[in-house]
Amino acid sequence: MRMQRIVGQGIQALGANKMRTFFMMAGTIVGIAALTIIMALGKGTEKKVMKRVETFGPRAMMLIAGGGKNAGPDMTVTTLTMDDARAVREQVKDLEIVTPIAWRFRINVKYDANRYQAVFWGVEPSWHEAWNWYAAEGDGITDGDVATMARVCVIGQTIRRKLFGDSDPVGENIYVNKVRLTVKGVLEKKGTSPMGTDFDNRIIVPITTAMRRVLNVDHVGAIRIITRDAALMPRQIKEIRALIHARHHITPPQEDDFRIASPVSIAKMARGTSRTLSILLIALAGLSLIVGGVVLMNILLISVGERQKEIGLRRAVGATRRDILFQFLAESLTVTCIGMLAGSGLGALVTLILRQSTKIPIVLSWEPFALSLAFALLVGTFFGIQPARKAALLNPVETLR
Amino acid sequence: MIEVEGLEKTYFAGSVATPVLKGVSFRIDEGEYVAIMGTSGTGKSTLMNILGCLDKPTAGRYLLDGTDVVSLDDDALSGLRNEKIGFVFQQFHLLERATAMRSVMLPLIYADDYPENAEERAEKALAAVGLADRRQYRPNELSGGQQQRVAIARALITDPEIILADEPTGALDRKSGLEIMAIFKKLHRQGRTIILVTHDRALAENAQRIIVLEDGKIATDGAVEKQRDPDLELDTLGAGEDKK
Known part of the structure; x- marks a missing residue:
């Protein structure tokens, strides 16, 4: 109940300065949107791969005349x-x-x-x-x-x-x-x-x-x-x-002078370089999330500096250090979670547009959403804890001076 | 009610020790209206921070309403501030962009039991300072005097044992200042214990009793012979303006 009130204070503080809140959120929105799109593309490729494996036969092998990497048999062997x-x-x-x-x-x-x-x-x-x-x-x-x-x-x-x-x-x-x-x-x-x-x-x-x-x-x-x-x-x-x-x-x-094709080798061939590429892109999306997190942390740190009087006042009227810590963590997590929702929405929108307008295989699923939520919580906590600690450790006597 | 005995406070900067309070003892009973006076650097702010449970003395005893404050940890001090002390600051310190109602209800957020009638209590507190019609106003829509009255309502909402006011008129014009002092006078009449911290003798004379600090010690501690009446002063001020 007390926690609920403190989270409420954090959300009100975010609402009081919407511009600052938006800047804190921007990195998360972009990162999560990128992640959603990339994962939808990856999932689309994977679906294509699965279809090929299914066509080949999940319990099937082919012993093929001729070595090398060609798909079919070598007629000269x-x-x-x-x-x-x-x-x-x-x-x-x-x-x-x-x-x-x-x-x-x-x-x-x-x-x-x-x-x-x-x-x-x-x-x-x-x-x-x-x-x-x-x-x-x-x-x-x-x-x-x-x-x-x-x-x-x-x-x-x-x-x-x-x-x-x-x-x-x-x-x-x-x-x-x-x-x-x-x-x-x-x-x-x-x-x-x-x-x-x-x-x-x-x-x-x-x-x-x-x-x-x-x-x-x-x-x-x-x-x-x-x-x-x-x-x-x-x-x-x-x-x-x-x-x-x-x-x-x-x-x-x-x-x-022969080679053996299996579902594993078929899948590998079908994926080609798309897997490497998609891992690279996911890493990029992850990187933008981290950059977004660093930006979030810095804005929060500045905000803690600017809001010293507010923090001092809250302490004076009875807030404990934990209350302050939790309020700032709540602010950070609210930013990343709302950013995640907005980013997922944006990503889903772009994905749907891509699917409508191109032939790129795309599958929208719950996984990027779950991963994004995990990322949002992780980034929000990891980059929020430092400013929150700084806020909690402020000496009310000095901030109220 | 408040009992301090041999209160000392020394600040340490590296190996340099700066004693600020050098053994302060006094008693303030329930319902008293006391001013703590002193020029800057006399330990007045330090004493106020200790009385407000924002800071702890280096040595000495502080009993607040029977509680030994010195032995409490940070969380317990927060609880004590929430329950027993209402702060009024020179700079008002209202919540940025929050309505008067929300500013006033702030201490309840940190109360152990959030009262069901929180809004009703905030309305009553605002009414007590004459701002019943300004509930949804934000700081930038209020005058300095009105902002300070919101701050007083905030101090009142938890029904504290003590109201601790630090230069409450310092940022206000004369008329607004007198209005604030009139509110304190009214609160005193209703039985509130008020501690007014100021450097201004004229302001201090609103209280019943003045404790003067000098160089970390109590120089004088005595009753005010002729207590000022802010209502009267407001009338004179009004009359003066009418003549113009």
């Missing part, structure tokens, strides 16, 4: 084979699916006079499960298809539209790289990736058909691996790497 896939399946524990893929980025497909360029994947039946991607019409790839090198294919929605328009493609023959294949199904629509890749521009065939009849190769482009438990992934990646090292006779520091 021929060392990754079906036997490697078999070895991984048999020797690494707790894997749910191991499914090899032979692929080409561009392959010509033709139906009647319609031509189109598609992404071509040779797969095993478990591919459907590994990507959770099945035939919406007709059938998917089966064990029988793989065993018999069947001349069949399943096409994506874009291919279907480009080659067949509105007519039913199932049972029709198309030419893929001049090889005749029968369309046995149409894949479910997947849409576009966050990066703008059209997932539906795809044609899948049995992996044996792909390797023997279409591509005429002995190697695969990648092996998709699904673990039973994402927590086991770091260990499994190590095991797989060791296994392939042994099979391909690679001893570090000799360069790998």
Whole structure:
């Protein structure tokens, strides 16, 4: 109750000198607004990253032919084979699916006079499960298809539209790289990736058909691996790497002829430099908060000097040192908390405007608000305590002279 | 009521000791109107600060209403000031940009129990100093005399044992000063204990008794033979102005 009255005195003192109060508040407003905007931008990027990881599969790994940092497999590397896939399946524990893929980025497909360029994947039946991607019409790839090198294919929605328009493609023959294949199904629509890749521009065939009849190769482009438990992934990646090292006779520091993509590496790639940048910007916002805090402290210190008579009077009519300390702390904290509310509001406003007017991924959430509140309390206390102590320790006899 | 005995105060600046009070003893009873007089440098302000519980003596005893003040800590002194002493300063010291009501209620903020009828009490205190119609005025809207009356109302609101006034007319013109002294006279008649600290003999003669300090000691302590009457002086002043 007494505390409430003392906080009230602090707030009244702030109201009595609005200009001074505003200057005390300015740094906090700017710092918190910057923090809110930066965190919304960071959160937007993170959401994009999460979406990519989700598309990739949170329990998925890709063993990809060719080292380096490229996103896709290196077509010139021929060392990754079906036997490697078999070895991984048999020797690494707790894997749910191991499914090899032979692929080409561009392959010509033709139906009647319609031509189109598609992404071509040779797969095993478990591919459907590994990507959770099945035939919406007709059938998917089966064990029988793989065993018999069947001349069949399943096409994506874009291919279907480009080659067949509105007519039913199932049972029709198309030419893929001049090889005749029968369309046995149409894949479910997947849409576009966050990066703008059209997932539906795809044609899948049995992996044996792909390797023997279409591509005429002995190697695969990648092996998709699904673990039973994402927590086991770091260990499994190590095991797989060791296994392939042994099979391909690679001893570090000799360069790998393969690489393993995981949700972690995908996220890292998707974040790119944005994370470093956003850490830098958050540091800048933090710095402006600290500068704001120093300004606040200095104005408060000056204000304590100017208000010596008021402080002396309060002491004379019965205020204890604690009362004075708490009043000035209350003033400091009120300034930072109101500054924080104003800064959050300003930041949210700018964020909303950015979201309306640009394509930058932005997500407004409660986290910057909570962080700002923590900052406000911290800055208010840290930079308020010194002036408050100075005020509390003033000798009333001297100030009233 | 107030009992001081062998009061000494020495200020230390490094190794240099400056004695300001050198053994002061007196008693002030309830309802007395006492002036403490002395030229500057006689220890008058120091004595006032000690009587007001703003400062502690180096040696000696001070009993205020039965409480041994010297043994109290800073917080207890704050409580004592709040409860028992009403200050009136030369420079008024009203709260910056605050209404008369808020200035007057200030001591209640620091009271142990904030009274429910705080506003009512502030109104009464303002009425007692003749400012019932100036409740919402701020210092810059009030004359010096009015500001000092707000300060007196502030001193009255906690119903203190003692009113301690330090040169209360020092910053005022003659007429406003007389008005202030008339208020003190009225308060005295109502039974208040008033201690008036001043260097001005004419002002001191408003009191019943004058204690004169000289060089840190009491030079004289005696009753005023002919107490001044500020009301009468105001009348004469008014009459003088009327003639013009």
